[in-house]
Amino acid sequence: MLSKIKEIILEVENFISEDITKVEEFRIKILGKKGLVTQFFSDFRNVPNEEKKEVGLLINELKNKALEKVNSLKDSLGNVSQELKSEDLTLPSSPIEIGSRHPLSVVHNNIVDIFSRLGFTISEGPEIEDDWHVFSALNFPEEHPARDMQDTFFIEKNPDILLRTHTSSVQVRTMEKQTPPIRTISPGRVFRNEAISARAHCIFHQIEGLYIDENVSFADLKQTLMYFAKELFGEETEIRLRPSYFPFTEPSAEMDISCKLCGGKGCNVCKYTGWVEILGCGMVDPNVLKQNNIDPEKYTGFAFGMGVERISMLKYGIKDLRLFFENDLRFLKQFKPAL
Ligand code: DAH
Numbered sequence: 001m002l003s004k005i006k007e008i009i010l011e012v013e014n015f016i017s018e019d020i021t022k023v024e025e026f027r028i029k030i031l032g033k034k035g036l037v038t039q040f041f042s043d044f045r046n047v048p049n050e051e052k053k054e055v056g057l058l059i060n061e062l063k064n065k066a067l068e069k070v071n072s073l074k075d076s077l078g079n080v081s082q083e084l085k086s087e088d089l090t091l092p093s094s095p096i097e098i099g100s101r102h103p104l105s106v107v108h109n110n111i112v113d114i115f116s117r118l119g120f121t122i123s124e125g126p127e128i129e130d131d132w133h134v135f136s137a138l139n140f141p142e143e144h145p146a147r148d149m150q151d152t153f154f155i156e157k158n159p160d161i162l163l164r165t166h167t168s169s170v171q172v173r174t175m176e177k178q179t180p181p182i183r184t185i186s187p188g189r190v191f192r193n194e195a196i197s198a199r200a201h202c203i204f205h206q207i208e209g210l211y212i213d214e215n216v217s218f219a220d221l222k223q224t225l226m227y228f229a230k231e232l233f234g235e236e237t238e239i240r241l242r243p244s245y246f247p248f249t250e251p252s253a254e255m256d257i258s259c260k261l262c263g264g265k266g267c268n269v270c271k272y273t274g275w276v277e278i279l280g281c282g283m284v285d286p287n288v289l290k291q292n293n294i295d296p297e298k299y300t301g302f303a304f305g306m307g308v309e310r311i312s313m314l315k316y317g318i319k320d321l322r323l324f325f326e327n328d329l330r331f332l333k334q335f336k337p338a339l
Contacts, residue, residue: 008036012030100334216300257276258275
């Protein structure tokens, strides 16, 4: 009998149901007039004297636990059904606000998507960098102005440590880790010691591109960038490349696209030229390849770098760069939902 009672106590402890009729059936089985507790009490007479105390205590424990369980289950189920009764279930539910993607994320995703289709992988590097990866390995001469305190955030205690001023540093990290063919883009945050204005910020985002293989030519660079510009800004977009200078590319160029806002006719965004600059690019300087143990006799490559804020401003006609960082919902809500 002892073990039978213990078994039922276990059953009570484990019983759970959300169905009020099942709970009631359970109550009748254990606590009903002809239930188990009543039965155990009537069998009590036959229990030998020396066991009476223990058995009696156990039957009482079973009774109390069963009562407690049934009451608490009935309470919780009863409350739910009362709540339901007091509410008009035909009313429409309260609206769920759907968030939207930040415009920088929308444009970042678009750009990553376009280059993924061309077989570019994604690589990342640290935001806190050293002089080698940001400047030296990229052929910046000692006296280059970018190495100046006025342009770069350095760590006071150790001038070798700085916040990266461009994502070109990830090019170097990629060349250290991989051997050609390399085809990768590196999106990320960059930092410059600039006064914040409608056109400049001390924190912004860049996407860097790097392609190294045998026989990579300037024509490959141009074709890749033309495809990119048309995919991002529309089929009718035209590009032009102007000679420029970067320490890590030779030759170097800046790329303009035909102004989206005026269709090339001239407006204040393109300063009445019909063209707006969107990125810097060029053929990787043989010195940079050499510095990174890649044979410049065997391999050539191209690189490019663009600012995500600048491209977003052109794509959406946003006039003030600070809007990206202020998190004003009236601004953010204008962009595509996150779905
Ligand atoms: N790192 C340059 C900047 O921050 C952008 C850039 C220009 C990157 C030319 C490149 C490149 O890879 O080839 O202004």
